[in-house]
Amino acid sequence: MPVIDVITETETLTMTVIAEFAAPVERVWAAYSDPRQLERFWGPPGWPATFTAWDHTVGGRAQYTMHGPRGERASGYWEFLAIDEPHGFEVLDGFADDEGNPNPDLPAMRMAVRFEPTDDGTRMTMTSYLQSIEALEQMVEMGAIEGTRTAMAQLDAVLQDLREYAQGKGTRVELLDDTHVRITRLVEGSRELVWRAHHDPQLIQQWMLGPDGWEMTECVAATEVGETYRNSWAPVGDTEGEPFGFEGELLLTDAPRRAVTTERMQGMAEPQTLNDLNLYEEDGATLVTVLIEYPDLATRDMILATGMADGMEASFARLESTVLAA
Known part of the structure; x- marks a missing residue:
């Protein structure tokens, strides 16, 4: 700091x-x-x-x-x-x-x-x-x-060149306080394309899959404030685990820079997080920043313990190798 x-x-x-x-x-x-x-x-x-x-x-x-x-x-x-x-x-x-x-x-x-x-x-x-x-x-x-x-x-x-600051460092998780976490990942690609990859269902289903062995079975995107989104995943083949999904509402959008959504498990009112996505581009690379607000410390630690960051890193790597490389 x-x-x-x-x-x-x-x-x-x-x-x-x-x-x-x-x-x-x-x-x-x-x-x-x-x-x-x-x-x-x-x-x-x-x-x-x-x-x-x-x-x-x-x-x-x-x-x-x-x-x-x-x-x-x-x-x-x-x-x-x-x-x-x-x-x-x-x-x-x-x-x-x-x-x-x-x-x-x-x-x-x-x-x-x-x-x-x-x-x-x-x-x-x-x-x-x-x-x-x-x-x-x-x-x-x-x-x-x-x-x-x-x-x-x-x-x-x-103060640093963007690649110097973030290239090769993968998905980074910073605990800002008891209820706020900042996640950053440098993605090689323009901000406009990274934005599309976060909001076009056909592109989302190519990369937002989490760890290997899982597939996205449902993807409903929200593009206007007040709309709801819904994403579902399920294990493939011999992969262990139960199908799950998230849903929420789009609260703020400023394409192609910022989108704020709520997020909760499908069918559950609580716990709910606030996810603030920001994109910044420099010299053909885009820094993806997600600020997550949790309702309390216990929820923050419970969700982080699920391996969320590992799943996000696998998805971001797939984003670069499939969607942005096409």
Whole structure:
């Protein structure tokens, strides 16, 4: 995790985030001064940001909206107070409505960001100055500390070449907290084709088979918000196991980038997970990221213990060797 410490001080009304990155200062600066790169990490997992305005000059403003997995929206703005390329910048950071107007009911703060070289890369110190103890407490209560940690954890993938970051590492499972798991897999192929492979029943049935010895017996895809999907599997030949299946509802879609669905065993209302699929393409390769939200820790551990990651890796390998290679 890039964040090594988060310090709140009531005497100075500040929250300071200290993080270290294995990249030079100029590369980290570039990530913070390009809205397209910022969108990949400014916002915790499940709440990606979209910057709708970007005037990177002293006195200029940036506006963004974070989009939650259930259609929630949270908007904010930066007003640039100082820019010292590539060593840091200072902004007035506040919450806003969808038009970018400041929200007076939520605390605004001055945020100063500094980048310093280290032997291994860059140390970032980000200090937020609040107006009152109440504002500092409100920010902490809103989850700012954990949200910052999980958001910064996404920056490693931005700072590195995508293949350097993920190629050859297979399906990776990261436990973010008691109820959230992030699964990533690099797939050689365009984002558009990987998206189709996740939503076209004829393509899905070619690769989403899980471990060897299983076949998909039913595939009903959902392409519009509110539609339901249904997938079923059964063992083949001498393979042991009982047929099973999943079903759920499509809650959000932004083709070919993001789709959010619920998931539960067929015929059961609970337990139900929230699956947030994100696709990012760079130089002909696509990073598949699935953020899974479980109802509780016990359910998370029970599902992971089934060998889910192994089944996903077998399916992703089949995706590359059959669908994308055709």
